[in-house]
Amino acid sequence: MDSLVSIITINYNQLQYTCELLDSLRRSAYKNIEVIVVDNGSKENPKAIINERYPEVNVIVSSKNLGFAGGNNLGIQAAQGKYLFFLNNDTEIDTNTFQPLISLFESAADAGVASPKILYFNSDETIQYVGCSNINPYTGRNRREGFKEKDQGQYDTLRTTDLAHGAAMMVPRHVIDQVGLMPELFFLYYEELDWCETIKDAGFKIYVVPESKIYHKESMSVGKNSTLKTYYMTRNRLLFMRRHTSGVMKLSWILFFIFISVPKNSLKFLLRREMKHLKAFWKGSLWNITHHSNGRRLMLSV
DSSP, rough: OOOOHHHEEEEEEEEHHHHHHHHHHHSSSSEEEEEEEESOOOOOOOOOHHHHHOOTTEEEEESOEEEEEHHHHHHHHOOOOSSSEEEEETTTEEESSHHHHHHHHHTTTEEEEEEEEEEETTTTBBEEESOOOOOTTSSSSBBBTTOOOOOOTTTTOOOOOOOOTTTEEEEEEEHHHHHOOOGGGGOOOHHHHHHHHHHOOOOOOOOEEEEEEEEEEEOOOOOOOOHHHHHHHHHHHHHHHHHHHHHHHHHHHHHHHHIIIIIHHHHHHHHHTTTTHHHHHHHHHHHHHHTGGGSSOOOOOO
């Protein structure tokens, strides 16, 4: 019998995108799935609309925005599947998205997380993700393979990678039972990377499965980031580094941030006259000084 896959997606004031995702899930060739939509405190409760259009979907409504990790953790606790697939609501699946991922887990006992190939939606098959390197412990930077290249099959080999992509990643239930829930401290961005490190520390590997693919509607345009993204990307990059480095490595990335990242980003926002982004960048940086004790790694139980 096909293993049950629990698909967990977060809705936050984006009901149209969520419905488009649910439409694509109905076209899946793999049918033994349950779909869980966690509404993260949207202005308008979408439960009635989703239940009417998609009676097969389990809608969980939170009274407040719990962030990416908190919302997914609600979904985890409701999920019944052997495999849990975390999927952004601004994505659409390919009809054959699930089977290659399941086949990996059924054949590789060391597999802890797997992401599909992620392509930008309506982009002539432009790659967003086919694997990426670890975050450099000396600089806080990393490298994405094939980023913005046209997909011509050049990355179609199943392989291990250093980090999964939070827009689409499958994790077996037994792995979550062992390592705990997503770290909610991050709220938005970097939580899946921190979780990947915890999963790797438990002895598992991260895979990218190019035979499986999804389409992500995230904009490829430069300069459309919100100040919220600027704040959390800055705050959480530093928080991630604090949680995963020590000694010489920690000193190195701190110096890199102070003498390279701070001047570079400050000058960039000043030249663009993006004062709100400049303020968000500094606010995210200073948060790590006023919340110094939050650098500890904690495990949330299922």
